[in-house]
Amino acid sequence: MTFDSRLFRDVMGSFATGVTVVTSTSQKGEPLGITVNSFSSVSLEPPLVLFCLGYDGNHCREFQESESYAIHILADDQGDICSRFASPMDNRFNGIDHTKAGEESAPVIPGCAAVIECQQHQLIEAGDHLIFLCAVTNLRVDMEKKPLLYYRGGFPLLA
Ligand SMILES: Cc1cc2nc3c(=O)[nH]c(=O)nc-3n(C[C@H](O)[C@H](O)[C@H](O)COP(=O)(O)O)c2cc1C
Numbered sequence: 001m002t003f004d005s006r007l008f009r010d011v012m013g014s015f016a017t018g019v020t021v022v023t024s025t026s027q028k029g030e031p032l033g034i035t036v037n038s039f040s041s042v043s044l045e046p047p048l049v050l051f052c053l054g055y056d057g058n059h060c061r062e063f064q065e066s067e068s069y070a071i072h073i074l075a076d077d078q079g080d081i082c083s084r085f086a087s088p089m090d091n092r093f094n095g096i097d098h099t100k101a102g103e104e105s106a107p108v109i110p111g112c113a114a115v116i117e118c119q120q121h122q123l124i125e126a127g128d129h130l131i132f133l134c135a136v137t138n139l140r141v142d143m144e145k146k147p148l149l150y151y152r153g154g155f156p157l158l159a
Contacts, residue, residue, distance in 0.1 A: 016151040018113075019074045021085045022051055023098075023106045024066040031093040031100075031107040032066070034059045035086035037150050038129070039071060047136035049116060052129040060130055064123060069134060070106035073114040075145040079155055081109065082148060113145040 023033040038052035051071065053060040063069070074082055085092050098107040108115055118134035125131075146158050 010152075013152045016149055016156075018147045019082050019150045019155075020051070021072045021074060021081060021109065022063075023070045023072065023109065024063055024068060025100070025104055025106060026062050027065055029103065030091075031098065032059060032062055033085045033092050033107070033109075034063075035082050036071075039073075042133065048121060048133060049118060049136060050131055050133045052126065052131050054129050056128065063132065064130070066104070066106075067120045068104060068106045069118050069120070069132070070108050071116040071118065071134075072109050072112040073116075074148040075111060075113045075142070076148050076158065078111065078148055082150075082155075111145075112142070113147045114139070114141040 017037040018039070020036050020039045021033050022036045022039075023031060026032050034053065034057070036051050036053070038050075040050050042048040042050050049071065053063060081096070084096070093107065096109060098109050100107050106117065108117070116136055117138035118136045120132060121135040122133040123130055124133060149156050149158060
């Protein structure tokens, strides 16, 4: 490597993104959720999306074992949800309103700009992260909501 990891982070932080919270259900039936901005649309036919989780985190292993995910594109008034699902705490869902279509379905949090429900399609090892390539099963969007943005460690407002 001819550059340090700080430079790599600074360069990647210059790419403005939205913010998602990806949820799933553990083998014990508990709701799981993690803040993720490594989200991308991949294919339209068939509809595929991806997100990446670091192997070091607690959620990577549990997410590999589950099949269903809900990717929440956060709205600009959901900065608190972003912080909560990125922070170390035992039950991030404590006091967080959510619904589930079935036992093994991923929990869905209301009030988001959009939600993509999907199923694990392929896991791809990529350095210290695992890429979750997922097949889209359901979509919902609230066109009235503006998305939460993330840029260089902060949350700029969309004009
Ligand atoms: C805006 C933002 C985006 C993030 N994106 C990712 C990501 O794409 N992949 C990831 O593994 N962690 C990402 N994180 C870090 C995780 O949310 C955080 O470290 C995580 O909740 C650690 O949880 P765990 O150890 O419980 O898995 C992001 C954090 C923030 C604040």
